[in-house]
Amino acid sequence: MAGLAYQLLRIVRSGLPADHSQAAGKQRPAIRYAMTGAMNPVKKESAFRHWPTYIAGVVYHLGTFLAIGLYFIILAGIETGRVAAFVLAGALLLSSLAGFGILLKRMIKPALRHLSIADDYISNLLVSLFQLCTGLMLAGAGIEFIYYMIVSILCVYLPLGKLRHCILFFAARYHLARFYGHRGVWPPRSAAMTGND
Amino acid sequence: MLQVLASKLDSHLLTSLNACVRCGLCAESCVYYQASGDERMIPARKVELLGSIYKYYYRPQARLLPVISGARAINGRTVTEMIDLFFGACTGCGRCEPHCSIGVAIAHVNAVGRAMLSEAGLTPASLQSTVNAALETGNNMAIPTDEFVDTIRWMEEEMQDEISDTRARIPLDETDVNVLYTLNPREPKFFPLSISAMAKVFYAAGESWTLSTRMYDVTNYAFFSNHAAESRLIAERLRDEVFHLRAKTLVLAECGHGSRAFRWEAPNYLGHALPFETLTSVELIHRYITQKRIRLDGKRLKERITLHDPCNLVRSGGIIQEQRDIIHRIAEDFEEMTPHGADNLCCGGGGGQLAMSEYNERRLKIGELKADQIRKTGASIVITPCHNCVDQLSQLNFTYKLGVRIMTLAELVADALIFDQ
């Protein structure tokens, strides 16, 4: 966490680029749009041209948030109840499968393999295992040692590799909104301003 | 090169260099990848290339473990790859950015890569020679002043004959006017009729305006090489000409990158806000129509018409609706391309590609996507408010046998003007 906080601090301290040009639009509505309408999957090619990957990605990310929440519950020794534990374990099994699916895609699709570096495989594998082990823990498998080992590795690796996108995602969308908001492109004021209908 | 990188490492660039997750989902949003299927052309590869250099020099742990991080030093191999990708495989159209699953500023990263190369004297020779022509002669086509003046006088006479009014003028170097108008040097060199087209609009609007003989060039090719001192010098000259002629408003001719370079980038090149109004000619024509300063023969055009949006004017300039409003007034049958507006496909001529003969083959190949888009509209006229786009579209028209007429917006408007006698 400290590592992540340091990264964030570094980015914030490096300063926003000065822009002396006269604004044609406002930034606040653009930032709102960047986090809402601009994320609409039917408007984003990264989503609507890749529905299976997009859906797998959403499930995988939801699984990560769930596993993080459950980590604190497990750590605190709070009982979830048998039914809830099995439902949550099932959900995590599904999300980890989505994660392994994305990993497999990275390994077999030539264009993606070309783009990938080891960090991509490691991050994807670690998070998928984290979800799987969380599910197994809930299901009562006695894998405490492996589980805490994975969590520890994940915590060490988090500020080093691409998992940092958990904070950089918001920074990137902020900067994109700043650019498009200042120039009056976002939020769109007419149909032609989205243009892929 | 590293000095340039260091000078540009603000939170925008730091975020962009670190946020990409290499999901590859931006691939199909880029005309280069779409046209070639070449994985080297995926937008994220351009980010990763600069990102790997950043990691090598700025992240010690990444440098220690290059197998995991992909950190790379600057050497002959990386430089060759940088030139090929940053100059030869990106028009800076920015289409990939809103489609990126994260929102990485890919075009910005590419531009920083170009800045590093240009500072090291590694701008492709053809592009640099265009920049040099502008720096040495005041316009990127090195047109001598007397030749320029002759062309303007010739156009003025033609216009006066056509309108039958000797008060229809193309003023040169007049002071204390409302509008200082600029040109893309392609106009006096190859398409002088587009100068008289805009002159007719000014005449019909009763505008007080002038052209300058010292500095009329709206383009800034150093914007493409992203060379700090050169782009600043070109912007400075245009700014100073506005001061010199004491014009109230600077109007930028139909040129996507020229409009962007002055309207949006010049204040940052110069380090201060511009103390005068700067408008594109598209906005000005739109203003004349809404203020009823010009009248148009509504719906006079029966042929099917389509519109190509210059990326720099639209996605990086926010001028999206104005040109459509103007066309709707004139054309009965207007068909949009798919996609269009802020999501348009680059024609392939942006990013200085038209000036870089090294990449001609690639440029025409990626342009095939635009040719297909045009064909699908069934239009016989393509309007585009950019002379660079006109050039690329004309080459696509010839190469892919589209059989269309390419026109600028001013030409379309000039043909539809109703003159008060």
Ligand code: SF4
């Ligand atoms: S879509 Fe964005 S995050 Fe994914 S690879 Fe492309 S640039 Fe990187």
Ligand code: SF4
């Ligand atoms: S800016 Fe345009 S040309 Fe460059 S990588 Fe993105 S989509 Fe491709």
